[in-house]
Amino acid sequence: MLVVFFKKLLFLSVILFVGCSQAPITHRGQIIVTSSSKELALGKKMSNKILKRSKISKNQKAIKMVNEIGMRLVEVVNRDYNTTNYSWKFTVIENQWRANAFCLPGGGVFVYSGLFPYIDNKDELAVVLGHEIAHALARHKVERKAHLAISDFTTDIMKLLVFLDPSTIKGQKRRDQERVTKLIDEWITLPHSRTQEYEADHIGLVLCAKAGYNPKSALSFWSKFPKESAIKPEYSSTHPTPINRMKKIEKLMPSLMLLYK
Numbered sequence: 001m002l003v004v005f006f007k008k009l010l011f012l013s014v015i016l017f018v019g020c021s022q023a024p025i026t027h028r029g030q031i032i033v034t035s036s037s038k039e040l041a042l043g044k045k046m047s048n049k050i051l052k053r054s055k056i057s058k059n060q061k062a063i064k065m066v067n068e069i070g071m072r073l074v075e076v077v078n079r080d081y082n083t084t085n086y087s088w089k090f091t092v093i094e095n096q097w098r099a100n101a102f103c104l105p106g107g108g109v110f111v112y113s114g115l116f117p118y119i120d121n122k123d124e125l126a127v128v129l130g131h132e133i134a135h136a137l138a139r140h141k142v143e144r145k146a147h148l149a150i151s152d153f154t155t156d157i158m159k160l161l162v163f164l165d166p167s168t169i170k171g172q173k174r175r176d177q178e179r180v181t182k183l184i185d186e187w188i189t190l191p192h193s194r195t196q197e198y199e200a201d202h203i204g205l206v207l208c209a210k211a212g213y214n215p216k217s218a219l220s221f222w223s224k225f226p227k228e229s230a231i232k233p234e235y236s237s238t239h240p241t242p243i244n245r246m247k248k249i250e251k252l253m254p255s256l257m258l259l260y261k
């Protein structure tokens with residue numbers, strides 16, 4: 001056990017020593033240890049897997065709309081944030097049950113057909129695509145990898161402290177260790193996911209505004225999801241509630257409107 005612990009400690013030291021960088025636009029400090037080439041290869045591998053197992057949409061209207069808006073956003077990204085090594089590609093997946101989209105490292109953007117009933121105009125679709133593009137631009141997937149290593153190590157230390165405490169009995173120790181894992185999730189892992197989500201909203205809306213899409217559409221888009229916020233309290237979720245997203249977006253609106261042409 002100690003060998004594993006010291007291996008993790010060594011890995012953590014390397015992460016903290018070499019991995020400091022900054023997210024574009026928000027300038028939030030990040031810890032990333034994965035090289036760009038590894039990140040792009042990972043994205044390609046994941047993309048191939050998804051293409052193999054998914055039903056690709058033949059809805060020409062949806063495909064055209066997603067590509068047209070997506071590529072307009074990509075023009076801004078390539079011009080202002082130098083992602084010419086990315087392979088931006090937009091794919092619509094046939095799945096009416098999923099009102100969602102996602103982006104892989106390196107620029108593979110996937111939109112589920114179930115999202116379209118929630119989209120009333122091009123600006124709202126740009127909000128969704130901008131958000132997904134932002135996740136790739138800010139390298140969130142590989143940042144998360146380093147972050148998980150840190151929270152894993154913190155969990156180990158706290159579990160070790162519980163284990164060393166002679167005042168607690170055996171069954172109690174196991175329950176305490178389970179509580180530690182839950183607390184680390186609520187204090188470190190999940191808040192970090194939500195930070196990335198808020199950041200993707202922010203960066204995505206800057207891209208939308210620069211590409212000529214109205215950032216105010218984010219408010220009309222998220223206002224369609226009030227009930228989802230009641231399913232799970234925010235502290236135990238990887239995603240912010242739509243209401244909290246809207247509050248943060250409203251605060252950004254004056255600066256976003258200055259960029260909107």
Ligand SMILES: [Zn+2]
Binds near residue numbers: 131197200
């Ligand atoms: Zn997201």
